[in-house]
Amino acid sequence: MFGGKIKGNTAKKMRVSLQAECQNCFGLCCTALNIVASSDFAMNKAAGTPCLHLQADYSCHIHSSLREKGFKGCTVFDCLGAGQMVSQTTFKGQDWRKHPQIAENMFRVFPIMEQLYEMMAYLAEALSYEVSSSLAEKLHNQFEQLQHLTRQDADTLLAIDIMTYRMPINALLLETSEHIRHHLISKVSDAKTKRKYNYRGVDWVGKNFKGKDLTATDLRGAYLIAANLQNADLRGVDFIGVDLRDADLSGANLSTSMFLTQMQINSAKGNHKTILPAHLKRPSHWND
Ligand code: SF4
Numbered sequence: 001m002f003g004g005k006i007k008g009n010t011a012k013k014m015r016v017s018l019q020a021e022c023q024n025c026f027g028l029c030c031t032a033l034n035i036v037a038s039s040d041f042a043m044n045k046a047a048g049t050p051c052l053h054l055q056a057d058y059s060c061h062i063h064s065s066l067r068e069k070g071f072k073g074c075t076v077f078d079c080l081g082a083g084q085m086v087s088q089t090t091f092k093g094q095d096w097r098k099h100p101q102i103a104e105n106m107f108r109v110f111p112i113m114e115q116l117y118e119m120m121a122y123l124a125e126a127l128s129y130e131v132s133s134s135l136a137e138k139l140h141n142q143f144e145q146l147q148h149l150t151r152q153d154a155d156t157l158l159a160i161d162i163m164t165y166r167m168p169i170n171a172l173l174l175e176t177s178e179h180i181r182h183h184l185i186s187k188v189s190d191a192k193t194k195r196k197y198n199y200r201g202v203d204w205v206g207k208n209f210k211g212k213d214l215t216a217t218d219l220r221g222a223y224l225i226a227a228n229l230q231n232a233d234l235r236g237v238d239f240i241g242v243d244l245r246d247a248d249l250s251g252a253n254l255s256t257s258m259f260l261t262q263m264q265i266n267s268a269k270g271n272h273k274t275i276l277p278a279h280l281k282r283p284s285h286w287n288d
Contacts, residue, residue: 014124014143015279018080018117025083026095027058030074032107040073048107056097067285075285076266080121082113090154105154113150115162119169120146122240122259125279126176135175142169177218177238177258184216184236244268 031054034047045051053061053071060066066074086109087093096103123143127136142165149160185197201221208228216236224247231251239260249270254260255277262280270286 010127012128014127015121018121018124020079020081021084022058024088025058025079026087026097026106027054028083028086028107028110029077029079030054030058030060031096032110035073038073040071040076042070048104075283076263078262078266079110079114080117082110082117085117085150086110086113089151090157105158109154109157112157112160112162116146116150116160116165118261119165120150121261122173123169125259126173129176129180131176131179135172135179139172139176142172173240173259174220177220177240180258181216181218181236181238188215239264249274 027050030051031049032047033045035041035045037044043052051060055061060074062069062071066072086106090109090113091102091106094102096106120143123139123146126139127143131139146165149157149165181197197216198218199222200218202219203223204227205223205225206227207224209232210228211231212229213233214237215233218238219242220238221241223243225243226246226248227244228248229252230248232249232253234249234252234254235256236258237254238258240258242264244264245267247268249265249268251271251273253275255275257277260277260280265276265280266283266285270283272282272286274282274286276282
């Protein structure tokens, strides 16, 4: 069943299922989370308190001008579908405004569901690569285990110790990344294989990599805030946990970048020449 790459359609279906449907959510990202005032969010907001701009129908009063009004972070956030899962499945479509007795638990479940969905998205991507049957089977089993958890009741979800899932999943994602990147590196010339490929956790805030070849580099957990990555070759780069806020990706080639998320792309700058992986959308705020 798991011979090499899991059937393309299955992996694609898994990814497609991880999409936010705000119309089926009770404004959980605008209510449940604790937000500290910064350049991304113009005011402090305590966890469990609805944002002042959240309307009675759970739409945002300033939706069309979030960036201009200092709420850039709201255009970046992506729950991947955790919001509608908590609203419609865990709490069976009960609105926390009409049923205030469920509000506290609903708001506590949301960040847990969000983390489960984040891990599922990474696993779905890993399953889209050509990896060994045994690795594909382990990835698939983890995905199914998480999917099963997402369907549990609120008490079960609240009792989850997320780290017990994160650690083995991280090891599998790392194995996937190394396998794919080594394959890419083995195809380049000897001169290029001598360059360093591991820059995990590096601080490259504001650095200039314009036009640089960073293919197949492991950048896990790196800080690339406001870095200049214009026209850089970023194919095969592992982007797990990379902080790309305000990094300039104009003209960069990210077509086969690994574990890059919509939130990372939303937080960066880019233009119509930026080549994105097929599963990611070009943010509407990118100036072309
Ligand atoms: S500003 Fe709008 S999108 Fe942002 S948290 Fe408030 S209601 Fe939600």
